[in-house]
């Protein structure tokens with residue numbers, strides 16, 4: 001199931017042989033497997049036949065940045081990234097075994113995320129661009145969140161969606177009206193280090209009950225965009241939010257702003273998967 005050339009190159013990069021392979025499902029972008037090496041170690045391997053090393057090296061940088069923040073989150077160690085001669089990109093990381101949540105797992109997760117969000121920079125963005133899913137994500141530094149949100153988050157995705165006719169031109173006009181209101185909608189806060197793609201498919205509890213997060217799209221952003229996204233597909237446990245707010249309370253009115261932040265992931269989903277996501281974008285943006 002793992003393409004032969006990926007297997008060979010992974011073995012070469014790690015200087016170890018792959019002894020056993022078990023497929024892993026659940027990823028929305030890449031193919032993945034659990035591999036056991038000849039020294040007994042298990043690793044998580046993902047690869048993509050249409051994306052080269054670039055996308056995975058950005059993921060590696062993101063995971064390293066999250067790890068270097070030294071929070072209570074479990075972040076997989078990256079062992080190798082690369083690309084085969086035929087252009088198949090791959091990433092090998094620590095295999096984290098899924099466990100059962102402990103009674104305090106969700107609250108410890110909330111506290112750990114708040115700790116991560118306490119890592120600040122003076123501007124919004126990052127030293128390098130990266131990816132959200134398989135789509136490019138620009139991280140050009142901006143002094144204020146409104147400009148960053150429009151220029152680096154909404155506009156590129158909106159253009160992609162209208163160019164591909166997933167959204168009609170009339171939606172652009174609705175966004176233009178919303179842009180004028182953004183300075184009153186968003187609170188003034190320092191840029192926080194965020195995971196950038198935190199939904200229920202990008203975390204689980206490990207065997208110790210700690211939250212493991214992976215597949216990030218990191219940057220320094222307004223932390224509310226991260227929390228808004230956690231609510232988009234069903235939400236996280238209530239103890240998670242209570243614990244988060246006990247460490248780093250949100251400013252009042254977050255629930256009213258939530259949908260505005262979620263225009264970004266909804267546009268990304270429109271571009272990646274089409275379907276009803278464009279409809280959700282339209283129904284939110286029409287309200288402004």
Ligand code: ADP
Pocket residue numbers: 024025026027028029030031032044046076093094095096097201202214215
């Ligand atoms: P994709 O990039 O395709 O979205 P993910 O990185 O989200 O793929 O991984 C797909 C699935 O593999 C996840 O939903 C999760 O269940 C599992 N997974 C991800 N990283 C690890 C890891 N380091 N160890 C064990 N399982 C993992």
